[in-house]
Amino acid sequence: MNPVLVFVYGTLRSGEGNHYFLNSSRCVADHAWVYGELYDTGVV
Numbered sequence: 883m884n885p886v887l888v889f890v891y892g893t894l895r896s897g898e899g900n901h902y903f904l905n906s907s908r909c910v911a912d913h914a915w916v917y918g919e920l921y922d923t924g925v926v
Contacts (some may be wrong), residue, residue, distance in 0.1 A: 890913060 887910065893900040896909065 888907075890904065892898065894904060895901060
């Protein structure tokens with residue numbers, strides 16, 4: 883079975899309130915970067 887890599891932020895990060903959801907997971911990187919562009923679609 884191939885591993886599933888998930889990027890988390892906010893309260894899912896280590897030491898935060900909802901991190902317990904990831905107790906059975908393994909951290910593969912403490913920091914990550916992504917390159918891209920952010921678009922304002924005007925939808926609220």
